[in-house]
Amino acid sequence: MKPVAITAWGVVSTFGVGWDAFRAGITGEAGAAFGSAPTALPSLAGLGVRAAEVASFDPRPIVGDKGLRNNDRLTKLLLVAARLGLEAAGLKREGAFAALGADDIGVCGSTAYGSLEAIHELHTVALREDPRYLNPARFPNTVINSSVGYVSIWEELRALNATVTNGPTGALDALDAACTWIAAGRAKAVLAGGAEALSEGLWQGFRRAGAEALTLGEGACLAVLEDEAAARARGATVHAVIAGYGSAFDPGDEGTTMVRAGRGALERALRLALADAGIEASEVTLALTGRSGLASFDAAEREVIAAVLGDVPAVAPKEWIGETLGAAGAFAVAFGCAVSGAGYAVVTSLGFYGNASALVFRRAE
């Protein structure tokens, strides 16, 4: 692919609001964020929940307090991450465009279950009260793309806006889609990544599906992506360069389960990503894995990394920030940018239904 620069990060993580909090958090001990029961979600109190929540999250200091009343938690996480990213990239200053313009900037975000909170809220009204009492101002939150859509509305961005949903691989897929659109001249900059919000529905769903081994997390992680040459020409800081991507699927047969690790898909995706970047496996200095505690998935990924990359240093960002699902791939790239080191890093990610994606990026010296 044509190299695309990451010129800024907008991050809201379990370690707090902003890049500095994220960076400080991941240099601490893995699992530090998992200890206590979530406090920001009172509905989960008493359920024995361990989750990597964004505690005491308050969007108002960053985006003000007007117009947020009908937005859900996911949208608020995204709005804050977007504002931080645009300002860090120098694209906006005090709410006004400082470089490029409204028609030049797009948004591409991934979420796996983003509309769950709103759907559950409206279902509760419809079933416990009456469907005639549904709040029409909350109804748009039930469509999957609404939270990402609100970013363009809030920031008055008029280039394309897109949402990707693909489970844990989604943010890698969204980063790649954004790179494709930049290369095609559809936008000069794209806020790209993903977000997921904790809710009781999300937690109960994974618990009932038997995925207790996961520690769910939440947050929003958006990279500002720009064509590398154009970014350097405008004097932007280049944190990293996205160099390659691959994605593949392993069809099952009638004997395989719906939820399964696509081992073959991940191996193909990883080899495609290396070829797309035009590098050899031996040039990779860091693997950022999707290891999350789901045994069969973790084992498949370990085998693929050993087979393709050999004995490469590997780290599992989810051990710091939890399984953030639709945001996970973006957080993994951010993790790779925040830890010290140079050279090529890869992110590997297995979807839940036999798909897999991999992304190669080059970290700044």
Added chain:
Amino acid sequence: MTRRVFVTGMGVVSSVGLGRDAYWRSLVAGRSGTSTIRSFDASKLGRDLAAEVQGFVARDHLTDVEAKRSGRCSAFAIAAARMAVRDAGLSDAALRSERASVVLGTTMGEADVLGRLDEAWILGDADAMSARVLPKAAPYLLSAATANALGCRGAVLTLPAACAAGNYAIGYAADLIRAGRADVVITGAAELLQDLQFAGFVRLGAVSPDRCQPFDLNRRGLIVGEGAGVLVLESEEHAVRRGATALAEVGGHGLACDGFHITRPEPSGAGIIHALREAIARSGLEPADVDFVNAHGTATKANDVVESTAVRAVFGDRRVPVSSIKSMIGHCMGASSALEAVSCVETLLSDTLPPTIGYEVPDPECDIAVVANEAVRARTDVVVNHALAFGGYDAVVLFAKPGRLPAPAARGGAA
């Protein structure tokens, strides 16, 4: 390297027919798919009409195991995809390739499966949510279920772009082929009618009490629909190598965002104008080359005025024919632009413009040449397909008769 991208097969699940032939015959005949809703009780809401798919039996298109594992939305997608690959004459070997991908759009995916889980929880407790049903509720399952059914081994992706999802998926699928990342992409969108979503549209005041009359002065809103439209897109090289018939060429597509309001279109139409001009320019054409506009045409007051403004802005005083088949198939949300893409390709194949039924009194605010009530025969080489959506999305895809578009290298900018 930029390649031409062809449509080589199409499949349809709709309220006016299963399969592209039955669907197109109904559209040309001006037949409405609207009827009283059967799948849930809408009586309390004061609106009880929808363009519901009736008589669809999943087992006619899916294996036992697929049918057991699929909600209605995935079943629609798999069924339409099977019809499309059969129509394209694609071999199993071509489908089971690492170069075959699936990119589908939707607004809410398996909303009915999720609805039933939620109901069990709300009326009972969380443990009442079935562990066997939970994996069937993921909104991103659509593409994986379809890839699984066909055996595709390339990338799978779901683009939930609300009511523009079909155009987003088709545009992205074409880009995957142009970038050399796939030879074949199964693309389109699927959506189902569900009680919560229906109630939401009613509460927004968007649903008509009787019929969908796009661009008519007395239009009273949309009729919710459901269904799936799936297209097989193929690189020219792959299609030629296997001797496939190209039904149409996928031209450029334009994408923009109003950045204005989550449900209301921005009144000047700047976003849809931008998307329309971009789709035409990326095809290497001029507005004068466009023979027909398949409108988003939802029959809400706001949408139809903005869309008419955009048509006037781009085509000027030239009365390019415009039609909205939502007057017949309803607003199938994410699936609408995919179903309409199938109609666009049929228009190119038959030189026939489908009608906008229920068009009785022209609206001076919608001063465009509506194909009123009856299909029209007209030589048609180039069509554009509009979609607008929640989130302020604007997406336009252009289709042309094979051989009509300039060579990819001669098109301005990246196609």
